[in-house]
Amino acid sequence: DGLASGAWRSKWQGQDAGELTEGGASDDTVDGPSGSGETSLDCHDAHPNADSPDMLHVVFASDISQSEGVQASVASVVSSAASPDELTIHIMVQVSSLAGFKERFAIRPECQGTVTETGVLVEVHGIDPKLIERAVAKVPNSIKQERGAIDTVENFARFYMHLILERAVVIYLDADTIVQADLGLLRKELIASGKTIGFVARKSEVRMDKFLRKPKGCSAQLGASWKSLYSLPAYNVGVFAVNLQRWKEQRVAERVEDLVAQHNRCGGKLWVGGSQPPLLLAFLNLKEGEAKDYIVFDAAWNYGDLGWRKNIPVSKLTSKKVLHWNGNKKPWNPDGLYRDVWLPHRQRFNTLLKPYGATVEGPAGALAPPASPAQSKVAAKVKSSKVLVTTTLSVEELAARAACPSVQLLDEWGSDSITGQKCRMGKSYGCPASGHGGVYAKDGCFGLFSVSDKATVCGRSQQECAAGVVPKPSSSCGLMILTTYFTTKKDWQRGKFAKPSYSKLQKLYQTTAQNGLNVSVVYDQLPDDLIAKYTSDRFHFVQVDLNDFDKRYGVNDVRYFFFERLLRENKDWEHIFIVDAFDVRVPMNPCPGIQKDKLYVGGEQDKLNGHPWMKARFSKMGGKYNTWYKTKVDNKMKILNCGITGGHRKVMQRLFGSMIKVLQDPALSARKKDEDINLNMAALNFIVYTEFEGQFINGQPLHSVYKRFQTKRKDVWFVHK
Numbered sequence: 001d002g003l004a005s006g007a008w009r010s011k012w013q014g015q016d017a018g019e020l021t022e023g024g025a026s027d028d029t030v031d032g033p034s035g036s037g038e039t040s041l042d043c044h045d046a047h048p049n050a051d052s053p054d055m056l057h058v059v060f061a062s063d064i065s066q067s068e069g070v071q072a073s074v075a076s077v078v079s080s081a082a083s084p085d086e087l088t089i090h091i092m093v094q095v096s097s098l099a100g101f102k103e104r105f106a107i108r109p110e111c112q113g114t115v116t117e118t119g120v121l122v123e124v125h126g127i128d129p130k131l132i133e134r135a136v137a138k139v140p141n142s143i144k145q146e147r148g149a150i151d152t153v154e155n156f157a158r159f160y161m162h163l164i165l166e167r168a169v170v171i172y173l174d175a176d177t178i179v180q181a182d183l184g185l186l187r188k189e190l191i192a193s194g195k196t197i198g199f200v201a202r203k204s205e206v207r208m209d210k211f212l213r214k215p216k217g218c219s220a221q222l223g224a225s226w227k228s229l230y231s232l233p234a235y236n237v238g239v240f241a242v243n244l245q246r247w248k249e250q251r252v253a254e255r256v257e258d259l260v261a262q263h264n265r266c267g268g269k270l271w272v273g274g275s276q277p278p279l280l281l282a283f284l285n286l287k288e289g290e291a292k293d294y295i296v297f298d299a300a301w302n303y304g305d306l307g308w309r310k311n312i313p314v315s316k317l318t319s320k321k322v323l324h325w326n327g328n329k330k331p332w333n334p335d336g337l338y339r340d341v342w343l344p345h346r347q348r349f350n351t352l353l354k355p356y357g358a359t360v361e362g363p364a365g366a367l368a369p370p371a372s373p374a375q376s377k378v379a380a381k382v383k384s385s386k387v388l389v390t391t392t393l394s395v396e397e398l399a400a401r402a403a404c405p406s407v408q409l410l411d412e413w414g415s416d417s418i419t420g421q422k423c424r425m426g427k428s429y430g431c432p433a434s435g436h437g438g439v440y441a442k443d444g445c446f447g448l449f450s451v452s453d454k455a456t457v458c459g460r461s462q463q464e465c466a467a468g469v470v471p472k473p474s475s476s477c478g479l480m481i482l483t484t485y486f487t488t489k490k491d492w493q494r495g496k497f498a499k500p501s502y503s504k505l506q507k508l509y510q511t512t513a514q515n516g517l518n519v520s521v522v523y524d525q526l527p528d529d530l531i532a533k534y535t536s537d538r539f540h541f542v543q544v545d546l547n548d549f550d551k552r553y554g555v556n557d558v559r560y561f562f563f564e565r566l567l568r569e570n571k572d573w574e575h576i577f578i579v580d581a582f583d584v585r586v587p588m589n590p591c592p593g594i595q596k597d598k599l600y601v602g603g604e605q606d607k608l609n610g611h612p613w614m615k616a617r618f619s620k621m622g623g624k625y626n627t628w629y630k631t632k633v634d635n636k637m638k639i640l641n642c643g644i645t646g647g648h649r650k651v652m653q654r655l656f657g658s659m660i661k662v663l664q665d666p667a668l669s670a671r672k673k674d675e676d677i678n679l680n681m682a683a684l685n686f687i688v689y690t691e692f693e694g695q696f697i698n699g700q701p702l703h704s705v706y707k708r709f710q711t712k713r714k715d716v717w718f719v720h721k
Contacts, residue, residue: 043111044501047121052086053612056184057170061092061127061157064100068332069175069325071104071353072346076179078120079345079352083184083707085119085721090164092157095126105353116353117503118709119721125164127157156275158237159253162244173322174238176307176330178345181321186241186297193295196246197283199235200302200322208232208280211271218266222259224285232284237276238324239302250293255282306331306338317341477591478574481512482563483581485523486555489546500527504582509534511586521581522562542566550664552671554678556642557663564656567649577646583721584643590717593701599651601688602644602720603698604706608637608685617682622669625662625686633689640685644703644718658687 049055058077062070074089081087093101099109101124107114113123158172169191171183190198209230222229247253259278263270271277283294303320306312307327317323323341325331331342487500505521512519513536520540531541549561559578567573575594579586594600608614608629618629645655662668662683670677688696704710704719713719 043108043113044115044503045111045113045121045123046499047088047115049086049119054083054086054184055168056081056083056087056187057090057165057168058087058183059090059092059158059161059165059170059172060175061172062097062101062175063094064097066175066330066332067097067101067104068346069330070101071349072332072342073173073175073177073179074122075349075352076177076345077173077183078118079348080179080181081184082182084709085707087119088121088123090161090170091122091124092127092161092164093124094129098124098126118352120353122353158275159256159279161242162248162253165244166248167245169241169243171241172237172239174324174326176325177238177302178323178342179321180318180323181301186301189297190241190243190295195295196243196250196252196293198241198295198297199237199280199283200239200297201299202234202236203299203303206234208234208277208284210234211277213269213271215266215269218269220262220266220270222262222281222285223287229281229285232280234276234280235296236302236304236324236326237279238304238326239322241297246293252282306341308337310337312338314338314341477594478572479517479577479591479594480570480573480575481517481519481577481579481586482566483508483519483521483579483584484555484559484562485521485526485581486546487526488524489555500530502530502533505530505534507585508579508581509539513538515586515589517586517589520566522559522566552676553663554676554680556678556680557683560656560659560663560680564653564660567653567656573649575646575648576652577644577718578642579718580643580720585711585719586717587714587719588701588717590646590702593717594647595697596648597651597695598647599655599688599692599696600644600646600702601684601696601698602641602703602706602718604639604641606639607635608639609633609635611639614639614682614685617677617679618686620668620670620677621679621682621686623667625668625682628686628690629682637689638698639681640688640698641706641720642680642684643720645684655687655692658691659683662687 047055058074060070060073070091077089078084078087091101091105101107102109102111105114105122105124107122107124112125113121115121161170161172169187171186173179186198207230211234212226212229214226256278259281263278283292286292298321300319300321302322302324303317304324304326306317306323307325307329309327317338323338325337325342327337329335329337331337331339332346336342485500485505508519516538518538518540520542521534522542522544524544524546526541535541544562546555546558549558553561563576563578567576575591577590577600590600615629618626646652647655659680663679665671668679670679701716702718704713704716707721709721710719
C-alpha cells in the first residue's frame, strides 16, 4: 500500500503521548501479574470479549469540529447494538485532535482507548496527514461551499482502515449519522457474500453523471468510455461495510490513489464529490469479464439528505436504520435540520459511554448541546450541597415525574461536597423499598430519590434513611453468592491477567447490599485497600492458593474445585449461586422463588448446535464429549452460560461433583496436549443437558436477556451483561 504496513501503523499510532508501540500496544500492556513487569497504569482498554468471533468493529474518521456528531453517532450505535459488549469503536483523527477526542471520550492522555461500563471498547487512532496526502483529492471552492468540507484529511482516511485493522470486517460511518438498527446485520451479510465491500442503495437512484466531469485538455486513463462511466450507480459512502483482509489483498488503496492522482493532475476536474467517486470507481468500473466485488444493502441503511432537504416528515424517519445528515445543515450546529431527532442520542452519550472509574462530571466540554424549544422541559434541581450538571429529561421521565409528584427524581449528576461521594445520574442513593429502584451507597449521597422511567414503579413507597445503613433482606434462605477475582494467573480466554480495580466489583457490591445478600469473593491476590473498601458484614473475601490444584486448569475451570471445598466447609449455606463478578447485577432477592429440586443456570440466545466458539471447545474436549455434541445436540438447545448457576446445596454438590469429574478427566484432548484453555462452558452444557434434563431452569425469573444490558430490570434475580 505504498508503505510497509508495520511501519505505517507505528507512525500512525506512535504519535500518542503514551508512545504507543508498533501495532498499537500501549505501555500499560499486561505481561504478568502485579509485581512481575506490570506498570501501575490502568487504561481499562482490555476488551473482555476480544477473542469473540462476533466482534463488531465500527470506524469513524473525524476532525474536532465534528466531535459532537461522533459522540451522538457512537451513542446510537451502542444503543442499537444487539451485543454492546462485542463492539469496538475506532475513531481516526489527526494527531492535532488526539487530545480533544480523548478528553471527550474520557480516555487518559497516555492511553489509546477505554472500555466503558456498557462493555464497549473505544479507541482513538492518530493520523499523520503526510501519510495519506496522496489520496486527498482536490475539491473546487464552489463545491465546498455547497456541500461542506469534503476535502479534509479525515474524509480520505477511510481508505487506510486496513492499516489499523488488518483483517477485520468493519462498518464505516460518517460523523453525521444516527444508527437505529444493529450494524452487526451488515457485517453478517457481507461475510456471507464473500465480497470485499457493501454499499448502500440510495432511496432514489443517482448515477455517476452527477459527479464525473470530462475535463478539457486533460487525458484520463479510466479504462472505459465516458458514456459507460456516466451510467454507473453512485452510492453514498457515508455508510459502508468492508472486509479489510480482502481490501488489502485486492490492493484497493493503490487503485484509489491512482484515480486520485489522475484527478489531481487534471486540476481536480475529473469529478466533484471529494472521496466518494474514486472509491466507487475502484469497484464499479470493471474490466471486461471481471466479476463485481461488492454487494448492495437496502436503502434504509443510509437514509440521507437530512443536512439539506427541509421537507422530510419526521414520522418517516423512525423506520429507517441509519439516518444521514449529508449536507451543510449538521444537527449539532444552531441552524441544523431535524435537531430534535438527533439531540436525544447526543444527550445519552454520557451515560451509555461512561468509562469505568470516570468522574460523573465527565470530561471537560462533554456537555450536550442546548435543547431545542420542544425539548427544553428542564429538570428541577436537587437542592443540596452538591455540584450539579443539569440534563434534559426524556419523555418517559417527564411522564413519571407527572405521575409521581411526591417523589423527587435525581435528574442531575452531583458530587457531595462534604463526603466526596459521586452521585450518578440514573441511580437512587436512598433506601427504597426492597427490589424497586435505587442503589445502596455505602457513604454519602443519601436521601429521597427515585429515578425510574416507569410511573408504575416510581410510585412505590420510599423511605429516607441515613448513610451507612444497609437494608435488611426481605427474605432469608441461607443464600451465599460466590464469585472469583483471580489476578496472578492469566485468563486464557482473554489472553491477559485481570487487574485489581475498584470499579469491577462495584455493581455486584451495590446490588447485593441493596437486597441484604451475602457474597464471598474467592481471590488469590488483591490489594489490601481494595479488600478493605468492600468488606462488610455481608461482603466477604476468601483467599486461596491457585497451586492447590492442577496448574493446567484455567481460572474459569479451577473455581469449581474451590467452590466445592467451600461448600463442604460451610454447612450453613443452604443455597448457593455462582456469578461472574464483573458482569452480573442482583436486582432481586432470589430466596422467595427458589425451588429446592431445581438447578438454575444462565442461558444465551444463540443455539448450541454449530456455534463456532462452542464447537471449538467441544473439539478441544474430544472423545465422548465431542461425539455427544456432534450427534445429540439439536437446534432446540440453547447455549447455557456459567456466569450464573445456583440452587439448593444438594443440587450444587451434585453439579460441582460432575464438573470436577469432567474437568479432570484424563481422556480430555486438551489435557493430553497440556493446552491452555478453559473448558467449563462446554463441560457445563454437557452435564446439564445429560444429567439435569427436565430439572433445570433458565430465563425469567432467573436472569435478563443475555448481553442486552437490561440494567433497569427489577423483575429478575440477576442481570447478566
